[in-house]
Amino acid sequence: MKEDNRPHIGPDIKLPETTLKAVLLGVLLSAILAGANAYLGLFAGMTVSASIPAAVISMAILKLFRKHNILENNAVQTAASAGESLAAGVIFTFPALVLMGYWQEFNYLETALIALSGGILGVFFTIPLRKALIIDMKLKFPEGIATSEVLKTGEAGGKAIWLLVFGGLFGAVIKFAEAGLKVWDGIFAKAILTKNNLLASFSLNLSPALISVGYIVGVKISVVIFIGGVISWWIGIPAYVYYFGNPDGLSPVDLGYSLWSSQIRFLGVGAMVVGGLWALINLRKTLTFALRTGLRSFREVPDGTELRTDKDTPMKWVILGIGAMIVPIFIIYLREIHDVGITILMSGIMIIAGFLFASVAGYMAGLVGSSNNPISGVTIATILTSALILLALMGEDATGGPVAAxxxxxVVACAAAIAGDNMQDLKAGYILGATPFRQQMMQLTGVVAAALALPLVLDLLNTGYGFGPKTPENPDSLTAPQATLMQSVAEGVFGGNLPWNMVYIGMAIGVAVIIIDKVLEARNSEFRIPVLALAVGLYLPFELDSAIMLGGLMSWIISLRRSSISVPDLKAARQRSDQAGLLFASGLITGEALIGIVLAIPVAIYGSSDVLAITNGEMPSWPGILVIILVCLFLMRLAIRAYNVKEK
Structure with a gap:
């Protein structure tokens, strides 16, 4: 999609942007989308950008008012998308504190303060980088451009909202039938173990939300994630079983999950560490240029003649804001570390890591979009490094070491997640002609709303479902893949029981993938293998990898089907088709996530996940398979029909 260098709204035109209704709607959507993406991330291990759905919702609602404009809509989606991004940083880390047994429930004040501080730092860290990454480097920022296009064609917003609503209702009904009424088993899983210790397994999560995630990220990323799952589940686990057998006599399915949990998923840790370091190395020149530009902007004093579309948050505010956020973080760290000197050191490491990785996240959002940002990689690298430093300074007996890590x-995860989203939104604003300062204020507003809502959502989900591997007490537990991995790394470093052999093998896989990807790049191949996407596949349960892959295949099949249809305006047809599929898929995700949160309420009250069940005993999975087939067929029909529609 070629970008027009001229702003949609010229700098000499002033339109109301941060109106009261825009702020209130942004706050509401930020809290709702934060809750929905928290559930999705704990369930699926991935989150997706909410900018376009938020923009469509905003357009539909603001049309009810006599006065509204495109920049006001952009302000709403800026605040709303902050909730989704902050949720990613929060759910990748905070549930680990519950899994560790450090918290029995989510400490509201600490959770809110850390999320708030990390999110605000993410906004402030990227403000001095805006001109370098968006204007000077002219990075693609695909989701920012797509959001601006949706807003510019806003007259379709009233009709498009029904795709979101219908998808939401569809996703909610399916989730209620599966998780509430227990009509079918949500996971199809089969495995066999021969006498020669040859293990073969396959599993598929029957969730429309997961299919939608794969559809949104596309077939290329889905394939890479699936390759990671194949390495772990079809190569790593069978090889381990072949050499070491099944001494505990577990069933084939349970054996696979046991080895994945205790050994194989740490391949993903090694690959992620390599991927995080590679991102820094590979982007060193680019980041150096961006940092120089940012530091120069700190020294520049506005002379009052700058254009409206160039006006950022004053650098004095940025510096004061960063300093203010360090205070609560320092106090919380000191409670765990109990040493002022070490706390000062670790706070400094957090600020440096946060700034570096926020810069990486902002740049990567410009290259591949915020949905594909390496948040997991930078977080695991930060936790592993912090744990090793704390171990060296505090010793193995330091009880607060894993918690501090x-x-x-x-904080780094929240900062990096928000940084990518902020740059994406600022790119959309740059194309539309928004005022950067006002967008940055709306981003901060969205961060505050999400930070206040997320602790309540997390506590409700923990009470209703629980986190981590499924147990008899928590049969519907949310797997929280990243959080369980962070827990294992932090505790493993201090306990001395981290399976380093698996970590080293994962590092070797990461290096091999980077080499293969560079070869593909040299050959100008359209297919690439991002190491961090493969690392995600390595540590996810296979039923998630396969479901995401199915969604990616759907996007590929739709693209093939579209290529066989002749239309007058190819660009417009693709935009219609992409938007129809994206909005319906986003609705499926949001509906399933929100009903999942609602279902946690009766489960928490009655202490049983079967409180609404209408079936007893073993549940079949075939009804869920039929539902997934119907969802896929309907998604295909919707996208193709939108592509082939006759324009008036």
Whole structure:
């Protein structure tokens, strides 16, 4: 999609942007989308950008008012998308504190403060980088451009909202039938173990939300994630079983999950560490240029003649804001570390890591979009590094060491997640002609709303479902893949029981993938293998990898089907088709996530996941398979029909 260098709204035109209704709607959507993406991330291990759905919702609602404009809509989606991004940083780390047994429930004040501080730092860290990454480097920022296009064609917003609503209702009904009424088993899983210790397994999560995630990220990323799952589940686990057998006599399915949990998923840790370091190395020149530009902007004093579309948050505010956020973080760290000197050191490491990785996240958002940002990679690298430093300074007997490492990682994760989203939104604003300062204020507003809502959502989900591997007490537990991994790394470093052999093998896989990807790049191949996407596949349960892959295949099949249809305006047809599929898929995700949160309420009250069940005993999975087939067919029909529609 070619970008027009001229702003949609010229700098000499002033339109109301941060109106009262825009702020209130942004706050509401930020809290709702934060809750929905928190559930999705704990369930699926991935989150997706909410900018376009938020823009469509905003357009539909603001049309009810006599006065509204495109920049006001952009302000709403800026605040709303902050909730989704902050949720990613929070759910990748905070549940680890519950899994560790450090918290029995989510400490509201600490959770909100750390999320708030990390999110605000993410906004402030990227403000001095805006001109370098968006204007000077002219990075693609695909989701920012797509959001601006949706807003510019806003007259379709009233009709498009029904795709979101219908998808939401569809996703909610399916989730209620599966998780509430227990009509079918949500996971199809089969495995066999021969006498020669040859293990073969396959599993598929029957969730429309996961299919939608794969559809949104596309077939290329889905394939890479699936390759990671194949390495772990079809190569790593069978090889381990072949050499070491099944001494505990577990069933084939349970054996696979046991080895994945205790050994194989740490391949993903090694690959992620390599991927995080590679991102820094590979982008060193680019980041150096961006940092120089940013530091220069700190020294520049506005002379009052700058254009409206160039006006950022004053650098004095940025510096004061960063300093203010360090205070609560320092106090919380000190409670765990109990040493002022070490706390000062770790706070400094957090600020440096946060700034570096926020810069990486902002740049990567410009290259591949915020949905594909390496948040998991930078977080695992931060936690592993912090844990090793704390171990060297505090010793193995330091009870607060693993907790401190997780809290350091949580701030960095929140900052990196928000940084990518902020740059994406600022790119959309740059194309539309928004005022950067006002967008940055709306981003901060969205961060505050999400930070206040997320602790309540997390506590409700923990009470209703629980986190981590499924147990008899928590049969519907949310797997929280990243959080369980962060827990294992932090505790493993201090306990001395981290399976380093698996980590080293994962590092070797990461290096091999980077080499293969560079070869593909040299050959100008359209297919690439991002190491961090493969690392995600390595540590996810296979039923998630396969479901995401199915969604990616759907996007590929739709693209093939579209290529066989002749239309008058190819660009417009693709935009219609992409938007129809994206909005319906986003609705499926949001509906399933929100009903999942609602279902946690009766489960928490009655202490049983079967409180609404209408079936007893073993549940079949075939009804869920039929539902997934119908969802896929309907998604295909919707996207193709939108592509082939006759324009008036």
């Amino acid at each position: 997780i809290m350091i990682g949580s």
